[in-house]
Structure formats: C-alpha cells, structure tokens
Amino acid sequence: MFQQIYKWIQNITVYLIITAAVMHAVPGKDYGKYVRFFSGLILILLLATPLLNLTGMNEKFETLYRNNEYKLEKQEIESVEELYKDSALSDYLQSEEETEQDSMKEGNSRIEVGEIEIGQ
Known part of the structure; x- marks a missing residue:
C-alpha cells in the first residue's frame, strides 16, 4: 500500500519537474497558456489515478x-x-x-x- 502511494507521489513529482522545465523552454506567453492547459489536464489524470484504481474504472x-x-x-x-x-x-x-x-x-x-x- 505504501509502495503504491510512494510511486504515485513520485510520478506526480517527476511530472511537475518536467512540466516546469517545459514551461521555461516555451518561447512566449501565447504558447505557455496552451502548455499549462494541457499539463493541467494530465495532472488531473495523475491525481485521479488512485481513485480510479480503487473503483476499478x-x-x-x-x-x-x-x-x-x-x-x-x-x-x-x-x-x-x-x-x-x-x-x-x-x-x-x-x-x-x-x-x-x-x-x-x-x-x-x-x-x-x-x-x-x-x-x-
């Protein structure tokens, strides 16, 4: 159980680090809002993963x-x-x-x- 929680937190942490690196590499603010939107959708999926696993969805x-x-x-x-x-x-x-x-x-x-x- 703790290993699953640890892996979940590790996945979120790695994702946030990669997202921050991509945000710094994106030129201009116009593309930044699209990257933030897309990364936010993926973050929601990452946060919902344990709930989806528990319900079998x-x-x-x-x-x-x-x-x-x-x-x-x-x-x-x-x-x-x-x-x-x-x-x-x-x-x-x-x-x-x-x-x-x-x-x-x-x-x-x-x-x-x-x-x-x-x-x-």
Whole structure:
C-alpha cells in the first residue's frame, strides 16, 4: 500500500519537474497558456489515478481505449487494402515477379557491358 502511494507521489513529482522545465523552454506567453492547459489536464489524470484504481474504472477505461484503438487500426488496414486492390499496382507487382522468375529459369544471370574508356 505504501509502495503504491510512494510511486504515485513520485510520478506526480517527476511530472511537475518536467512540466516546469517545459514551461521555461516555451518561447512566449501565447504558447505557455496552451502548455499549462494541457499539463493541467494530465495532472488531473495523475491525481485521479488512485481513485480510479480503487473503483476499478481504470481497467474499464483501458479496455475502452484498446477496443477503439483496435477498430481504428482495422479500418486503416481495410482502407489501404481497398486502395491496393483498386490500383493497378497488384497487377504490376505480379508481372514483375513473373518476369524475375522467368529470367531465373532461363539462366540469364550473365550481364554484358559495352566498352568502357577511361581518360582521353
């Protein structure tokens, strides 16, 4: 129990140190307010982590995130597959492979080079 509390406090401390370093590195005040807003949201999540762990909501959020991530990856793969099928690239790749296989069968591994002149 104390190790979890210690780790939680350690995570918050490291996060605050990193946030302070980033705030000093940000040029101008215009970007500073965006960095403060974003870092504040992350700090709220860090502070709420023990409460989420106690109620079991952490696992539910993780499961929801994994499911959504899986769906997005699946959609991306399907769209790329459709683009591949629609393009003539698959025909080109197949004809290229057939050409290579034919040349390997015929034994055309010999390359002829014309005359090379060096100098004048």
